[in-house]
Amino acid sequence: MGNQVVWQDRFNIGVDIIDREHKKLFSILNNLFDLSEQEEKSEWGCREGIKYFKGHAMKHFAEEEAYMASIDYTGFDTHRRLHDYFRKITLPSLERELEDSRYSADAIKHFLGVCTGWLIGHTLTEDYAITGKTMSRWTNLLPEDEETAIGKVIVQLLFDLFRLNAKVISDNYGGEKFGRGIYYRLLYKTKQKESVEVFLIFEEKLLLSTVGKMMASSEDKLNVLLMNISRYMAKQFVQRIREHFLLGDNYELQDESLLTYDQFQKIFDMKQPRCSLLFDTGEGYFAYCVMQSLESLNRIRGSFKEDNAMQEIGRYLKDSKNPREQKKKILVVDDSSVMCQMMQKLLEKDYDITLANSGLSAIRCIILARPDLVLLDYEMPVCDGRQVLEMIRSEEDMADIPVIFLTGRIDKESVGKVVSLKPEGYLVKSLKPEEIKRNIDNYFKNKKEADS
Numbered sequence: 001m002g003n004q005v006v007w008q009d010r011f012n013i014g015v016d017i018i019d020r021e022h023k024k025l026f027s028i029l030n031n032l033f034d035l036s037e038q039e040e041k042s043e044w045g046c047r048e049g050i051k052y053f054k055g056h057a058m059k060h061f062a063e064e065e066a067y068m069a070s071i072d073y074t075g076f077d078t079h080r081r082l083h084d085y086f087r088k089i090t091l092p093s094l095e096r097e098l099e100d101s102r103y104s105a106d107a108i109k110h111f112l113g114v115c116t117g118w119l120i121g122h123t124l125t126e127d128y129a130i131t132g133k134t135m136s137r138w139t140n141l142l143p144e145d146e147e148t149a150i151g152k153v154i155v156q157l158l159f160d161l162f163r164l165n166a167k168v169i170s171d172n173y174g175g176e177k178f179g180r181g182i183y184y185r186l187l188y189k190t191k192q193k194e195s196v197e198v199f200l201i202f203e204e205k206l207l208l209s210t211v212g213k214m215m216a217s218s219e220d221k222l223n224v225l226l227m228n229i230s231r232y233m234a235k236q237f238v239q240r241i242r243e244h245f246l247l248g249d250n251y252e253l254q255d256e257s258l259l260t261y262d263q264f265q266k267i268f269d270m271k272q273p274r275c276s277l278l279f280d281t282g283e284g285y286f287a288y289c290v291m292q293s294l295e296s297l298n299r300i301r302g303s304f305k306e307d308n309a310m311q312e313i314g315r316y317l318k319d320s321k322n323p324r325e326q327k328k329k330i331l332v333v334d335d336s337s338v339m340c341q342m343m344q345k346l347l348e349k350d351y352d353i354t355l356a357n358s359g360l361s362a363i364r365c366i367i368l369a370r371p372d373l374v375l376l377d378y379e380m381p382v383c384d385g386r387q388v389l390e391m392i393r394s395e396e397d398m399a400d401i402p403v404i405f406l407t408g409r410i411d412k413e414s415v416g417k418v419v420s421l422k423p424e425g426y427l428v429k430s431l432k433p434e435e436i437k438r439n440i441d442n443y444f445k446n447k448k449e450a451d452s
Contacts, residue, residue: 003033003225004216005116010163013128017067021060022123028053029116036108043103050098050111054091057115061087068130078243079126086118093306110310113228120214120229121236124161129240147171151277153241154288158281161233162210166281173278174361175268177354178285178368179203180320182222183259184234185267187293188242188251195293196251198242199264200234206284227313231256241288257303258316262348265355267291269337285368327352328444331371333362333388334406335380339429343375343406346433347440359383363391366398373443375427378407389421404443406436 005026012019032049061083068076094111101107151168158166182202189195204222211230212219219226235253242251259267268289275290304312329352332343340355347353354371356362360383362374374392378385385405393399402424424443427436 003037003112004030005033005120006214006216008214011120011123013123013131015067015131017063018060018127018130021056021063022119022127024056025053025060025119028056029112029119032108032112036105036112046103046108047098050095050108053115054095057091058087064127064130071130073130075126075129075243079130082122082126082239090114090118090306097307106310109225110228110306113225114232114306116215117229117232118236121161121233125157125236125240128160147275147277150241150275150288151279154277154279157237157240158279158286161237162281162283164210164281164283166279166286168277169280170278170364171276173273173276173287173289174356174364175265175276175289176356176361176365176368177261178287179205181261182207182227182230183261183264184231185257185259185264186235186238186253187255187257189254189293190250190252194251195254197267197291197293198238199268199287199289199291200238201264201285201287201289202230203284203286206281206286209283222317224310224313224317227258227317228309231313255303258313260319328372329354329369330440331356331362331365331374332406333357333359333374333380333385334377336377339377342433343436346437350441359385359388359391362388366392366401370398371401373424373440374401374403375406375440376403376423378405386421389423393421402443402447404440 007023007026011022011026013022028049032046032053035045035049065076065080065083068079073079094107094114097107098111148171151171155166155168158164178201180203182204184200184202186198186200187195188198207222207226207230208217208220211226211233215226215229217226222230235256268291271291273289273291275288277288279286279288327350330347331354332340332347333356334340334343335357337357340357344353344355354365354369356365359380362376365371366374376385376388380388385407389403392401392403404424405426406429407426408429425439427439431439
């Protein structure tokens, strides 16, 4: 037996007519997973199984809507719109793909991934809200404390979806890289062309330990199926937030993308986020960011719709496994964005570069993703290079990280202040770029020889 949705008691929301159909829909999906993995599967078998799933889904929607109407559920209109989008847009799109491909293996996996992600996410967010077990805890949050309120909502959602006891560790996430990241972008627009971008950033191990466990997966890398399930759960996640914060009903989803870190960083650096929160879930880091969209970046490489989602997700996963992962990681710390960009262009071909524009951001970068070398500016406001190096050396987990000062000053007094902190060396910014690069290359070459 391969992929299976692991049924959990918490999928029961306490309404018999809804719980019964949820269990039936999960069972049908598991049968389809089994059928799709049989080498001698027949197109007819998959066709009939998917038709059976659709019939039960439509029956479930009708019964659930009748129940919500009977109790005068205040969220009825929003909930029904989500049902309508799934039954009138998502399902027909998936069915066209199945027919056009004559029920190919990829099309079936796409169907199963989308339906599984939608069903799990919808059950644990929208359906639970019918009973008042989730959103009722968030109704008295003050508008002026919106970012704090969003943080509380996300912490609660992470618990509702995955039983994670997450905590906000920064309400000013600066776009720093953490672990092996998945950068998911949703673009919303109004009819008046106003647009907002929402970014969900997951550490890969977080998705493997949550969605992967729900699917009883033992893989240590994300695959297309798990990514498909994850993105539909992510859309349900954002829907729960946007119903009450930042986005009203006049915003509609226009585009979704999977970004590289460099694409995400480029967008992040161009605009001040309206909301930028970083969470430690206990299973990995997670970040949630919202910003006004930049019109020139509305459509970027990695954008997809349902008809090309499988190809784009597959391409994204393939690209993310490229040799870049084996490159040495260098953290460049400088309050000058010009200097940061220059160093990135100089080094990115041979190294995995992360940028930080302040001492505090540098420390956060080191905590989230340990670098092999830090290139540190000496003169920075608030927290200068000496203070940053003092913090690095004072923490046991990062004390041995090599640091080279990349600075405009190497006078005797400045050097004397940091010599006891044992930096690996000093590079003057006035050096020619190729000389800076050659010095960094030589550092790693000499270190490799010394280690061996």
